[in-house]
Amino acid sequence: MMQTLQGLGASVLGAAERLGRGHLFLIHVLRGFPALLPRFGLVIQQLFSVGVLSLLIIAVAGLFVGMVLALQGYNTLVDFGATESLGVMVALSLVRELGPVVAGLLFAGRAGSALTAEIGLMKATEQLSAMEMMAVDPLHRVVAPRFLAGILAMPLLAAIFSALGVLGGYFVAVGLLGVDDGAFWSQMQAKVGLYDDVLNGVIKSIVFGFVVSWIAVFEGYDAVPTSEGVSRATTNTVVHGSLAVLGLDFVLTALMFGG
Amino acid sequence: MTKNTDEPLVRIRDLVYARGERPIFNGMDIDIQRGKLTAIMGPSGTGKTTLLRLIGGQLRPDAGSVLVDGQSVPELGLRDLYRLRRRMGMLFQNGALLTDINVFDNVAFPLREHTKLPESMIRNLVLMKLHAVGLRGARDLMPNELSGGMARRVAMARAIALDPMMIMYDEPFTGQDPISMGVLVSLLRTLTDTLGLTSVMVSHDVNESLSIADYVYVISEGKVVEHGSPDDLKNSNSPWVQQFLQGLRDGPVPFHFPAPDYGEDLLGKAVQGAVQ
Numbered sequence: 336m337m338q339t340l341q342g343l344g345a346s347v348l349g350a351a352e353r354l355g356r357g358h359l360f361l362i363h364v365l366r367g368f369p370a371l372l373p374r375f376g377l378v379i380q381q382l383f384s385v386g387v388l389s390l391l392i393i394a395v396a397g398l399f400v401g402m403v404l405a406l407q408g409y410n411t412l413v414d415f416g417a418t419e420s421l422g423v424m425v426a427l428s429l430v431r432e433l434g435p436v437v438a439g440l441l442f443a444g445r446a447g448s449a450l451t452a453e454i455g456l457m458k459a460t461e462q463l464s465a466m467e468m469m470a471v472d473p474l475h476r477v478v479a480p481r482f483l484a485g486i487l488a489m490p491l492l493a494a495i496f497s498a499l500g501v502l503g504g505y506f507v508a509v510g511l512l513g514v515d516d517g518a519f520w521s522q523m524q525a526k527v528g529l530y531d532d533v534l535n536g537v538i539k540s541i542v543f544g545f546v547v548s549w550i551a552v553f554e555g556y557d558a559v560p561t562s563e564g565v566s567r568a569t570t571n572t573v574v575h576g577s578l579a580v581l582g583l584d585f586v587l588t589a590l591m592f593g594g
Numbered sequence: 595m596t597k598n599t600d601e602p603l604v605r606i607r608d609l610v611y612a613r614g615e616r617p618i619f620n621g622m623d624i625d626i627q628r629g630k631l632t633a634i635m636g637p638s639g640t641g642k643t644t645l646l647r648l649i650g651g652q653l654r655p656d657a658g659s660v661l662v663d664g665q666s667v668p669e670l671g672l673r674d675l676y677r678l679r680r681r682m683g684m685l686f687q688n689g690a691l692l693t694d695i696n697v698f699d700n701v702a703f704p705l706r707e708h709t710k711l712p713e714s715m716i717r718n719l720v721l722m723k724l725h726a727v728g729l730r731g732a733r734d735l736m737p738n739e740l741s742g743g744m745a746r747r748v749a750m751a752r753a754i755a756l757d758p759m760m761i762m763y764d765e766p767f768t769g770q771d772p773i774s775m776g777v778l779v780s781l782l783r784t785l786t787d788t789l790g791l792t793s794v795m796v797s798h799d800v801n802e803s804l805s806i807a808d809y810v811y812v813i814s815e816g817k818v819v820e821h822g823s824p825d826d827l828k829n830s831n832s833p834w835v836q837q838f839l840q841g842l843r844d845g846p847v848p849f850h851f852p853a854p855d856y857g858e859d860l861l862g863k864a865v866q867g868a869v870q
């Protein structure tokens with residue numbers, strides 16, 4: 336009994352300490368952002384690798400999710416004779432929810448895990464230590480550009496996801512189910528608001544990008560510098576990153592659309 | 595910049611450092627003279643790498659002082675520490691080259707980070723440094739295409755890129771074939787002499803260390819057991835030093851890790867943790 340309590344206490348303390356370290360780490364990395372401006376090439380390079388890593392999977396997933404949304408939505412809407420609203424339904428679901436959330440989950444799995452593994456391996460092979468000894472701060476030189484690239488890439492990826500999702504929905508609705516072409520687009524244009532829907536979706540995707548990238552670079556930097564430690568950190572990134580996306584999505588949705 | 599040249603470049607006094615409960619250093623004094631090659635020898639796990647990290651300011655001692663060129667390393671702020679580190683190079687055990695860029699860019703890395711030199715001058719400097727370690731022809735190779743010895747030579751070129759006052763080598767010869775070892779040994783000596791560098795080398799390779807070092811420290815269990823010129827050491831009357839230098843299996847350092855009585859242990863009678 337006592338031991339269980341002690342174990343519980345120790346793990347709570349450990350988690351709290353790690354959380355604290357994660358925040359100090361964040362502050363240190365953010366301080367490196369201004370220095371990236373004159374060397375934006377470093378960020379572009381990372382943006383390219385982070386973006387390209389996730390682009391294909393996000394495009395394909397977006398297309399399929401949009402197609403499924405159209406199929407499912409049609410079945411419900413047809414009972415009410417409201418199939419012209421299919422475009423609105425697909426677009427709203429994507430822009431408000433599925434775009435940021437599914438793109439965030441895929442981003443954690445694809446780009447996040449790769450970031451963690453890369454940084455963790457650099458640590459395990461003493462490349463980060465070597466940089467420190469060359470008077471180059473690895474948090475500014477290695478972590479900051481990757482972190483910023485993650486934050487910038489995520490809204491773009493979510494937008495691509497939603498755009499291809501709408502396109503997939505269009506193919507199914509108009510091409511397969513015979514929904515009126517004009518009604519599909521005009522209703523969508525009329526009902527999807529720039530601020531209420533698109534902007535909120537973009538905010539979500541920025542938040543998810545920030546949190547997932549933060550988790551990914553911190554897990555890599557904090558990894559136990561062995562092959563086992565790096566593999567555990569990579570798994571952590573995917574699990575914690577995905578849970579963070581889902582949990583934050585609830586909070587943000589409640590704040591944005593709850594009232 | 596450089597202070598009084600008679601003073602040692604690195605001066606360590608009463609150094610105490612522990613990893614958790616385990617003491618690593620326990621009141622250690624070491625002086626590294628300028629322009630000399632000093633070898634610090636000791637068995638694996640005595641804390642040789644830890645010592646270099648303490649000198650480089652990556653770790654902070656629990657007590658005692660570490661002075662490099664008159665500056666107290668543990669008390670430096672990050673900015674001053676980084677300024678000091680530009681003047682010292684460190685060679686990690688496996689070279690620690692950046693694996694995503696080629697040999698040329700690795701050597702150019704500190705130059706590009708710390709200077710605003712034009713690319714044409716960086717190119718000349720990098721080729722000079724690579725030439726010094728005999729790898730000018732390997733500039734386009736990636737780190738994973740290099741042998742262990744070549745990787746260390748590239749790391750040497752990178753460490754001298756900014757013309758530091760001192761280089762620290764962590765076990766530069768470990769795991770090298772005899773030819774590669776010979777190349778590294780003579781390179782270490784040449785770099786020290788031609789560039790007027792202060793070199794610190796930690797190693798457990800006895801013969802190589804004694805053959806090139808100007809001064810040798812032998813450390814064990816957190817203390818300096820013996821120091822002097824290589825000849826002093828060979829004539830040392832400390833049985834411990836003789837065991838270490840000659841690689842004898844048993845002596846003051848026992849072959850067996852402390853354990854319960856062998857016979858009782860086999861019969862299952864020994865109590866776990868009851869160590870004589």
Ligand SMILES: Nc1ncnc2c1ncn2[C@@H]1O[C@H](COP(=O)(O)OP(=O)(O)O)[C@@H](O)[C@H]1O
Binds near residue numbers: 618639642644645
């Ligand atoms: N990160 C660490 N955490 C805990 N203990 C460590 C760590 N690094 C090294 N040690 C311990 O400190 C001791 C000294 O290590 P090290 O300086 O690497 O020895 P050496 O380089 O002489 O072989 C070793 O016994 C090792 O177990």
Ligand SMILES: [Mg+2]
Binds near residue numbers: 764765
């Ligand atoms: Mg070592």
